[in-house]
Amino acid sequence: MKTIKGPAIFLAQFAGDAEPFNGLHSIARWAAGHGYKGVQLPSWDGRLFDLRRAAESQDYCDEVRGTLGEAGMELTELSTHLQGQLVAVHPAYDLAFDGFAAPEVRGNAAARQEWAVEQMKLAARASQRLGLAAHATFSGALAWPYAYPWPQRPAGLIETAFDELARRWRPILDAFDAAGVDVCYEIHPGEDLFDGTTFEMFLQRVGDHPRCNILYDPSHFVLQQLDYLAFIDIYHPRIRAFHAKDAEFNPTGRQGVYSGYAPWAERAGRFRSLGDGQVDFGAVFSKLSQHGYDGWAVLEWECCIKDSEQGAAEGAPFIASHIIRVADCAFDDFAASGVDEAANRTMLGLAR
Template sequence: MSQIKGPALFLAQFAQDTPPYNTLSNITQWAKDLGYLGIQIPANDSRFIDLDKAAESQQYCDDLKGQCNGLTITELATHLLGQLVAVHPAYDVLFDVFAPAKFQNNPAARTEWAKGELIKAIKASRNLGLNVIPTFSGALLWHTVYPWPQRPQGLVEMGFKELARRWQPLLNVADEYGIDFAYEIHPGEDLHDGVTFERFREATGNNPHVNILYDPSHFILQQLDYIGYLDYYKDYIKAFHVKDAEYNPSPRSGVYGGYQNWQDRPGRFRSLGDGQVDFKQVFSKLTQNGYSGWAVLEWEDCLKSSEQGAREGAIFIKSMLIDTPTKAFDDFAGGATDEATNRRVLGLS
């Protein structure tokens, strides 16, 4: 068995323009003081990384690691870039804010820009000694997730074929640099459950660099079996966001949320330990199945402050980490064995 590393912190929800959240040196010192050992950097946030330099300069990447106050860079997260690889026109206005102004109102240019940034993230990850990139898949089919009006025959297959076509050049570069993409299984993305992950993987020819970022909070909100998922897809889980959630059945609203804000939805994200995810089972399954990556806190909660969530999160993750055994618990009851002894035990001559 392998041992999970942690605790680590995804910086995206904590980044601000004021200290200590405004520079890599400042925020890593803050995270270190809370007990974190690693940080996941949003690749699109220039306060923490110059992606152009990181893609081209080994020296820059070495210096970047030196700014982390002894914390490990676990991954470069590219969710917002991956989102822009595939955007249905219905979402153009909402997702334009993820791209520089000069690419807004120009979906084709925006997509090509995002692909270029993802290639930089691949090169930067290699320079940083990393081998996994968390990301989103984007979505061309999400507006048809509920089958009314009835989906035309062949639509789903065409959607995944096009999604794979857009990602294939990026997967080719990932292969060249020895990097895996870990797609976060997430509502709003075309990869939002096990079946859609399988559809995408098949559409890419079962590309070995198509893998999973596991975040159980999204399974709670979809009412999916998040524990069974760990066994079913154990060979593909390459990254782990530790995020809690709860789903409280309501006579007025269900998994679709009634267009309500997060605080009033039946399903909502919570700080670690405040939701319904059974993390003891999650960490046990991941450990049993050989996951050896980082346990990274992604904090989202509509009731609790981010500072409290981060402070409590480091302690929570640390309490869940399992020191894997160096010997079996019943070794004391064993004895020396050989083939002759085993034959006698089995009653064989």
């Protein structure tokens, strides 16, 4: 068993053009003021971070770590959720996702994918320079439009999609392996890796790659009614990153899991601030600790009701109160009798 690190906060939902959210120095001090000890950086946000510069310059990486250190903060992971999404995009989503890419490759799916792959490889080198062990991302999706089996899917459609997804990601995984960094895919509806079955399909196709791992976020399992605690028991060897995000699922006579056309506040499945939803975080932290997860617990704030500033302020103490300092001895050691192997054999009737 190991003790989880935290609390930390993912800055993607907080970065902005106004102080203190428009620069790394100021946003780090803001996060520290709320009690956070680490930050997860969105690598695409130039107000906070320069990915290419980080990949090429150790001095810049030392500067980033120094800026965070001045605020008493650590860097937990880099995130490439937007770039990872663009590694694989079904044509139905071309226009919707085009805005994630650099302006010069928008409108050109092939150039956009090439740019995304390069971004991922830059992230591998940057993570190595920054001394990070894990990286947070999305897998992208080719098969997602066919998630619901109507109309009937042609034989081999999903297999072909996952074969291609693995082909695109294998060189990226190799680049992260060379950098000594785990790729942690957030298991998330809208991605081809949205549950345990799809992760296994992908893992098999990348040859059980040692860098193919999981960013665990229970909120996405609540919304699709997957057992988020059993998931930890099954996949804990591959869980290398953790978003602490809450959610609730309240089906009615009008809507259930497929309620995404309604506004967020009116859906059966809704994201909530920590402590306001239905996730049993006591059990989540217990299972992760029991199975030896020693990475960071990172707040990802998304809530359809509560203000982000309040969510951030409440998130740090919530996470801190759930982190378990694991025991270094057994609770019943006081009653140890000191019996040796010979005595054990005698007790079992095995002595001769």
